[in-house]
Amino acid sequence: MKRYAWLIPVLLLALIGFGPPLAAAEDVIKIGFNIELTGDIPDVGEASKNAAEYLKNQINNAGGFDVGGKKYKLQFIYEDNEAKAESAVSAAQKLITQDEVLAIVGPQASKQAVPAGEAANNLETPMISPWSTNPNTTKDRPYVFRGCFLDPFQGPVVAKFVTEEFKAKKAAVLYDIASDYPKGLAEFFKAAFEQMHGAGSIVAFETFTTKDKDFSAQLTKIVASGAEILFVPQYYNEVPMIIKQAKQLGWTKPIMGADAWAGGDLMGLCGDDCKGHFFPAHYSNVGAKGETKQFIDNYTELYKKTPDDVAALTYDAIGVVLAAIKQAGLTGKVKKDRTAIMEAMGKLKDYPGITGTMTFKPDGDPIKCAVVVKINNEGKFEFYKSVCP
Amino acid sequence: MKNYTKPILAAGLWAMIAWLFLSGRADGYWLVALILWGGGATFAFYGGERAREYGFWVVLGTLSVGAWWLFFQDRRMDSDWILCIHLLLGAMGLVRLFGRAAPAWNAPFLLAVLLFCLVWLSYQESINVYFQSVLMFTGINIIMATSLNLVNGYMGEFNCGHAGPMAVGAYVSSLMTVALFGKSQVFGDPSLSPALALFGFPFCLLVGMAAAAFIGFLISIPSFKTRGDYLAIITIAVSYIIKSTIENMNVIGGARGFMGMGQVTQAMDKAPQVFGLKTSWDLPWMMIWVFLGTVFSVWLLRRFVTSTYGKGIIAICQDEIAAEIMSVNTNRMKIAAFMLSSGLAGLAGGLLAHAIGYVNPSTFNILKSTEALLMVYLGGMGSLSGSVIAAVLFTVLVDALRFIIPILNSALHWAHLIPSSYEVSQVWKWVLIPLLLVVIMRWRPEGLMGNRELTDYFPGLRDYFRFK
């Protein structure tokens, strides 16, 4: 009988080939999510999913999304990219060719967003990354957009802010060399700061590697360097350790963060140590008004935590996609619709998002303001200053 | 078992034919063909010795000829899948009938038909881009696992830094293709016409392989003195050093990664224009290269380990002192094994970089090496077919769980086995896969295949491919 054992896989293969084609429901808008549910930064994936679920339930409970007088139900498909570049590509390809989504939201981190953008652009599907600040994500890719400001914008914002606010002339930077986002931001900050104060004004430019926990050697160097300000463009889960260790090694001067500080539960991890420091953010969740406040309140009630930047940006990114769909209309032909959505998205003017109004530049980046927030004594991110390009 | 397999297989076959007919997927001609096929199969199942030997294959062979004829006549195809399955079965039948005349050509012939089927199906978009990428990752994982098996299985060392040479191969070949055929910030305009990309690509892969093989050479030098766990550390350290070096090279993107290979793979489509043949063919070239690379790797490794020369490393594994005293030049064999293994890892890396269109040093972290280790030991140390099977199983499983976990989640919710507030997420994938391996290890502590090959378990397969 073993002679015919090969027949079993052949038959299975045949069955796959003859399998029923996926029934395409008529009145559904499919949007794919290529997000980091596992891997290094699972919080980020979770926040994106929460925001998306919130928005989906809101619209679907109200009867659906209205395009050209017809109500469509939203269907969101969440794919995990394991925070890996190659998984992000195959997740994007699966969403586009297998699930036939109209547009993709995510990936969030640049390491995944850059390669996934390539795949989406090649397959002519609009993709919007809510949180990726690396210029390469959208560069030369008409189909790829982003929902936030860029590192080349954020770096100078920080440099300008520390100069004006703390009168700092010497700065130190501590960043993760093995990660795309901190490295890029550290370099943009360095360039901007040195332009203002001359070469050598960055007195310590120290690095570590992803998943490191001990920064004492670098911090010892920074403390001894005489810097007036420490810039830490790191993710929320590394910041508390850096700040604690800096304090233990005798650092008393201000610490400046980056937008990734707000990517997770920073205050829950950091406690009192983080209070009084500043960082640029996409929005501030204290003192918000109108739709922003409504979103924050509902989200907090639903998931028992305040929405971070990722959640707010994802919410906006989906909003942008939906606005573009509304403008472009739907023909039912996926390929044609995708191109129409892409074109509509590029033409979007002053979209009123909860993180500010957005207009896309031709390369798919939005013109957006940054907010510098201060962590106040209650551990809330308080609006401090708004910086617009 | 023996009594039930035949009826089940036959029933399955007929059910499929009936379903094809009822669902209107098979028109008149194909219905006749399918009934002949099913009849032949049933005949072969229940016929006597002679029928089993020939009848089945004669029917399939005729069918296959018919399929080919139709294909070239008027392309009357209801489904590309039917065509391809017939082609494959027909090819197997032909090999079975006439293959003994020139056994060396059986495997190449079957592989050529398989490649044709894959290309045809992708060209017709019967398999979509996602499925194609899964196929490519499967091929790349096969190269990765089989090449690691040479050192970890056949030579019995514990190399846990296989991602290191992969990274080198990936970067070197990507830098070359982009410099030669693509526009980039680093190199500016292409130095050769992008139309030549198709022909230049294998050359670039070879250079990447050579660079990775050089890393293998460096690792092999300490292996003269150092063995076992100490050597394991050396391999880990080398892969860390490689990763860290790339991260520090800002010119090629550092931690930000390097890209631009996408335009090169797209440029390959324009290749026929070089001969003045303007075609509109959009062949999945990357898939073809991955397929060829996979076949090349397994072929090369198989030839190596079946020759007396290559068996020297098996001797080193089983008794190094005896090998040394009984005439094996152990140092030279270690160099050969490490260079071959790393070189093929470099090939896998180069293909991966071009299949994704992007490389990043953290893709080649310790987790990548762990995946390679998983595949080798799941398949069995010293079994090439074991590594191939394990690589296919692993890759397919990783992507199949994308579909299975949501189903599992709704099933569990439906049965109220888990609270409604908890969702079974994709995280469980990385619990289930290692768990499966642990369970398989309990069941077969020597891996799926042990150190034997597929043909040892199924001698009938020797009709289709031989390894020697």
Place this chain on the structure above:
Amino acid sequence: MALLDVKDVTQQFGGLRAVSSFSVALEERELVGLIGPNGAGKTTIFNLVSGFYQPTMGTIRFKDQPTAGLKPNHVTTLGVSRTFQNIRLWNDMTVLDNIRVAHHSQLSYGFFGCSFRSARYRDQEKDITANAMKTLEALDLDQYADEFPKNLPYGTRRKVEIARALSIHPRLLMLDEPAAGLNTADLTGLIDLIGWIHKEFPITIWMIEHQMQVVMSLCQRIQVIDFGATIAEGTPTEIQNNPAVIKAYLGDDTI
């Protein structure tokens, strides 16, 4: 000119002097025994000759060529072959493969030869296989060609190891305790086998052995060592009556 000429060889392992100024000269086609109590340094001498250790002092010449600095596989190529005290076959390779791999240093095709299956590759593989089968047939082992050594009885494994050593046509065959672990019936077979090999092949045999029956009935000349140094040398009968040998084996009862 002696085939193997070992002169004043000393081997030092840290503070331990395993072999001290040991000398021997083996002529062509001799059958010589090397005996001594446990730990006397016999196997160390074999390891020195086969190139596994480099002597601290002294010279070893084989076919009038110094072997200092040569790796073991090189020494094997010169024509020195050996067996081991505790059988060292490659257990997961068939008997035939075991013998084929022993031809490793004679291969002239390299990596590319084996990947492209060059003409030289095919010729050599054919020659090697033919030669291996011939050796197996000569030793009446051909029915085990496709077996794994781990599945064979102990006596047969010994024989396979001797076949492996013999297959590469050595000039000097060193047998390290070939009779260890054999039962009486196997022992007679072994004595016949070694005698037959010595008669049939143009070969010098040098043998370490504890079984006096084997040594006395086979060897033309016996050398006795203790603590790494030669204490007696001569024909079997001379050795049997040598008081120094008796002292080394049975202890000094005068103390």
Place this chain on the structure above:
Amino acid sequence: MPWGGALLASILQNTLNALQWGSFYSLIALGYCLVYGVLLLINFAHGDVYMVGAYIAFFVATFLLASGGLPGWVVLAVTVPITMVLTAAVGVTLERVAYRPLRRKGAHRLYVVVTALMCGIILENGNLALLGAASRAFPELVTTTVFSLGDVKLTNLKVAVIVVAIGSFLILETIVSRTKIGMAMRALSYDRFALPLMGIPPDTVIVFTFVLGSSFAALAGLLFAMSYPVLDPYMGAMVGWKAFIAAVVGGIGEIRGAFAGGFLLGFVEIMVAAFLPSTFRDLIAFTILLFILWMKPTGLFGVARFQKI
């Protein structure tokens, strides 16, 4: 550039940093080394056992803080033994469920190693799947006090970590070299088959080894959580690999080797980051380790086992 007194202060400060950082490597490396010494098994799950230890400590400590209103130091004193016992149970479970069946079936050593690797991944992702993605902050049980000696800063925690690491080493060294069960452990590593013939049940010895290794991993996890108070499921992976490297560089299977190797790795990493461009830290650190292994192929304290021919 720091010169003179500043340089001295910087060296002293970094030495202290390195001692603290090396302590963690040492504590984890000791666990690798114990299991390796007895079973010749690289227990790759060890780094994750240590992560589990940190999480258990977190849950025990928060529970005690929430329920009793006890002062911090009492909570700490109660948490330490509970964590050690619970983590030891995890370690022993791994041994019983995953490794022992393989050993009984006579699997190749490397299959057990790969099984251990898989168990580590299961622990990491199982934690992520069950407890969710959010990182956790370890409660501050003892107020951190910063002592200043000139420019050199020292905290009570730092001192405690270093003292505990050295103490653990001394305890383990005594257990292995002076006690009866330690003798059995060493005997087992030499001959697994002779031990039962001497009337010692090998499984008891193995379980004891895992208890010992896992409970010290728990101690390391607890101290780590106190020093670097952000817990995430992957925290053990990287530290685990590096501690394994440290154990091997020290000479795997040798308690002294693991201890010295851990501190060595800590020193190399910190000093490279402190006095050379920190960008090249991994590069230089691993090159130094490679060089050490090149000079001494069996590690600092390892002895090549003589193979009789």
